[in-house]
Amino acid sequence: VFIPISGWVADRLGSRTVFASAIVVFVAGSLLCAVSSTLVAFVAARFLQGIGGAMMVPVGRLVLLRAVPKDELVAALNYLTIPALLGPVTGPALGGAITLYFHWRWIFLINLPIGVLGLYLVLRHIPNVKEPEMPPLDLAGFALSGVGLSVLMLGLSSLGGHLLPGKITAACIILGALALAAYPWHARRVAHPVIDLSLFKLPTFHTGVLAGSLFRIGVGATPFLLPLLLQLGFGMNPLQSGLLTCATAVGAMFMKTLTTIILRQFGFRKVLTVNAFVASAGIGVFGLFTAGTPHIVIFLVLLASGCVRSLQFTALQAISFAEVTRETMSQASSIASMAQRLAQSLGVALGAYALQVSSLAKGHTDVVSADFAPAFVAVALLSAVSLFFHAALPADAGAEVSGHGRGR
Numbered sequence: 329v330f331i332p333i334s335g336w337v338a339d340r341l342g343s344r345t346v347f348a349s350a351i352v353v354f355v356a357g358s359l360l361c362a363v364s365s366t367l368v369a370f371v372a373a374r375f376l377q378g379i380g381g382a383m384m385v386p387v388g389r390l391v392l393l394r395a396v397p398k399d400e401l402v403a404a405l406n407y408l409t410i411p412a413l414l415g416p417v418t419g420p421a422l423g424g425a426i427t428l429y430f431h432w433r434w435i436f437l438i439n440l441p442i443g444v445l446g447l448y449l450v451l452r453h454i455p456n457v458k459e460p461e462m463p464p465l466d467l468a469g470f471a472l473s474g475v476g477l478s479v480l481m482l483g484l485s486s487l488g489g490h491l492l493p494g495k496i497t498a499a500c501i502i503l504g505a506l507a508l509a510a511y512p513w514h515a516r517r518v519a520h521p522v523i524d525l526s527l528f529k530l531p532t533f534h535t536g537v538l539a540g541s542l543f544r545i546g547v548g549a550t551p552f553l554l555p556l557l558l559q560l561g562f563g564m565n566p567l568q569s570g571l572l573t574c575a576t577a578v579g580a581m582f583m584k585t586l587t588t589i590i591l592r593q594f595g596f597r598k599v600l601t602v603n604a605f606v607a608s609a610g611i612g613v614f615g616l617f618t619a620g621t622p623h624i625v626i627f628l629v630l631l632a633s634g635c636v637r638s639l640q641f642t643a644l645q646a647i648s649f650a651e652v653t654r655e656t657m658s659q660a661s662s663i664a665s666m667a668q669r670l671a672q673s674l675g676v677a678l679g680a681y682a683l684q685v686s687s688l689a690k691g692h693t694d695v696v697s698a699d700f701a702p703a704f705v706a707v708a709l710l711s712a713v714s715l716f717f718h719a720a721l722p723a724d725a726g727a728e729v730s731g732h733g734r735g736r
Contacts, residue, residue, distance in 0.1 A: 546711025548675025579634025
């Protein structure tokens with residue numbers, strides 16, 4: 329709900345104030361989750377956590393983008409993308425270990441010392457940058473974009489998982505989609521819309537956000553599908569599955585040492601196009617795993633997958649902001665965060681739906697390991713569509729950021 333106004337709030341109150349407040353809210357939500365004794369209390373605490381998280385990601389990115397010159401952006405974003413890469417793959421292993429050996433409440437309590445450390449670092453090192461004059465908040469635009477996005481994500485999260493009755497799920501998806509579809513009409517009729525869609529006139533931002541969303545939908549399905557394959561299909565427990573999928577994190581961290589060099593040598597267009605194909609093919613390869621596949625083979629495939637994903641995520645982040653000016657940076661950060669959240673939800677929904685269709689097509693309702701291959705192929709094909717957008721970029725797109733072609 330609050331992602332669309334994160335940039336406006338940061339400009340109005342100051343980036344340090346908002347970032348620090350977001351950490352406090354997130355930590356408070358984590359503590360309340362840990363001590364909740366009823367489902368209603370737990371859901372309310374998770375909602376509070378979500379408010380903090382919605383502000384932390386785009387405002388944290390905004391702080392970085394404003395502080396770093398364009399020619400150092402790739403190196404800086406290398407670090408910014410680490411949590412997005414590590415979270416989905418290390419989370420299951422850590423969560424499985426905590427649940428198995430301790431108590432589920434510690435999954436939330438572990439956030440407390442991390443949050444306190446983060447708060448100290450923010451207050452010590454981040455300047456409180458704010459705009460001297462701000463237009464009034466576009467409340468109607470906030471309602472259409474924020475509520476529309478959250479309702480749509482709720483419906484997509486339920487799709488294929490039967491979390492809500494079918495009619496409620498359909499209503500959420502339809503209402504959310506209609507609200508988001510109405511936003512461009514609204515934005516053209518107000519002087520200062522909460523989300524400035526004119527940013528999509530920038531070719532690099534347009535490609536980074538839209539093509540990046542297609543890629544993230546496919547990749548976003550794998551943290552849902554892969555653990556299910558390893559656990560339901562191959563009989564692993566959550567800890568074993570989580571430890572094996574940590575190979576993706578190892579590959580991602582390794583690639584951080586090479587990303588800047590690769591982009592400087594080959595440029596954004598070539599790297600994004602070729603890497604989108606390789607990463608999408610890697611998702612399809614997951615469908616070839618069987619219960620008899622040696623664990624070392626699975627580990628190596630996931631290791632390579634982590635490398636190419638890490639490169640693609642960093643390149644997508646960097647190309648998105650290559651032409652964005654400082655004045656529109658907060659708007660761009662909010663839009664990018666909205667697109668990423670929506671793509672992640674679509675990825676999980678698509679993965680769940682593809683798995684369900686694959687199972688029903690084979691005449692059974694219980695998911696078996698053979699049902700996963702078509703699901704992986706489906707999300708891989710969607711991810712691969714992004715390469716056509718990347719191929720249409722100019723050869724020198726984002727050269728100021730990547731350093732490609734300098735000295736030649």
